[in-house]
Amino acid sequence: MVKSTIHNNIITSASNLFYTNGYNSTGINEIISKSGIAKATLYSHFKSKEDICIAYLKQRHDSFLESLKSYVSKRKKGKNQLLAIFDLLRDMYREEDFHGCWGLKILGELSPKQKKILGIVQKQKKELLLYLGEVVGDNINNISKAETEKISGGIYLLYDSAITESHLFKNDWPIYTARSIAPLLFANSEVV
Numbered sequence: 001m002v003k004s005t006i007h008n009n010i011i012t013s014a015s016n017l018f019y020t021n022g023y024n025s026t027g028i029n030e031i032i033s034k035s036g037i038a039k040a041t042l043y044s045h046f047k048s049k050e051d052i053c054i055a056y057l058k059q060r061h062d063s064f065l066e067s068l069k070s071y072v073s074k075r076k077k078g079k080n081q082l083l084a085i086f087d088l089l090r091d092m093y094r095e096e097d098f099h100g101c102w103g104l105k106i107l108g109e110l111s112p113k114q115k116k117i118l119g120i121v122q123k124q125k126k127e128l129l130l131y132l133g134e135v136v137g138d139n140i141n142n143i144s145k146a147e148t149e150k151i152s153g154g155i156y157l158l159y160d161s162a163i164t165e166s167h168l169f170k171n172d173w174p175i176y177t178a179r180s181i182a183p184l185l186f187a188n189s190e191v192v
Contacts, residue, residue: 010045014031015060022105022109023106026049031052053106060103061127078191082136086159086162090175133149136152136186140189140190
């Protein structure tokens with residue numbers, strides 16, 4: 001296999017294990033077995049399980065953000081774009097292997113010593129929040145920075161709650177509830 005193919009194979013194999021079974025429940029030998037590689041090969045690509053986790057988080061986040069941006073861009077301007085994150089979440093929930101937010105799952109397993117992974121999850125959540133701010137700015141006229149932050153922050157919190165609770169209850173009612181509450185955040189705004 002080509003080096004980049006092996007690298008991606010390791011990340012994909014670890015991703016499936018981390019997302020389904022959890023970070024702490026997944027051992028290096030399990031990743032090696034699932035990847036179909038030798039231990040030396042794994043360590044020539046990644047120094048540690050933590051490095052594999054960071055690559056996994058980056059791959060999941062980049063893929064999600066790309067999907068969200070594409071999803072939003074295909075929606076009609078205004079309320080449809082502002083609520084698109086909930087519609088994408090509903091579609092993600094309907095996938096067979098939905099286990100909630102990959103970042104929050106990892107976060108729940110971290111020890112206080114694992115600051116590097118914590119930093120990655122925080123950075124990714126901030127990137128999502130900033131993107132939601134862009135969506136708000138693009139879809140509401142004459143809006144202040146403070147109001148943009150309030151609305152995008154509210155959408156973000158509703159989204160994070162919906163993804164967590166839909167996984168917890170194995171039901172999509174939290175997604176529908178969050179989506180129905182979200183318009184209250186911009187009810188007094190001039191939506192495009």
